Amino acid sequence: MTDHPHPDDPHPEPPPTIAALTRAFALLGKRWNGLVLVALAKGPAGFGELRRQVPGISDRMLADRLLELAAAGLITRTVRPGPPVRSCYELTAHGRAFLIPLAALAYWAEEHLPSRSVLS
Template sequence: MTTTCATGQHDKHDVYAAQCPCRDVLDLLANKWSALAIGALEDGPRRFGALQRHLEGVSPKVLTATLRRLEDGGFVSRTVYPAVPPHVEYELTPLGRGVARPLAALRGWVEDHLHEIGPV
């Protein structure tokens, strides 16, 4: 059975369909750094350096790429304040706040059940 993906704005989409754009969104949100960056922004706006310190182990290059993808997807907004050097803050958009709750549940589930999970 071949599945298709909707083309209209309000039609039902099928994430299992090979060409469905849902897969791109799922790929973005299921990414480790995206899920962690969204979680780090749940309590309010943060500057790049604060995000990098909070997300231990992320390189500046990967964090920049992650934030750009989240911004392009409408999950994060970027505000530049005129200063020397420029002051840039990232914060969740309403769409980002909407996805933050299920991602927080997933992060919490992983922490609670890590002892049951084999090597990955």
């Protein structure tokens, strides 16, 4: 397998495993996960700050996504003593590594998906 297939190659080599892609799409396929990771790419953030950075997400959905991303090992949660007690979320090394393919996906979408996609 080549290290960096050319995007114009009519016969790019297939991904290493379908199982790995299935896991990746299961994570990214859930609404908000990618946007929460992008928000945390700017640095550690509290719950309220994340809610402001991801417009349209409800408190419950954000809480669910943060738990899921933590269970996947992509973020950590640190509780800071209060009062008031505050939680801070931050990307792990695995989460920071995930920003590379996420950036590639964003670039691809800018170049190849119209802004008014049939998927919306």
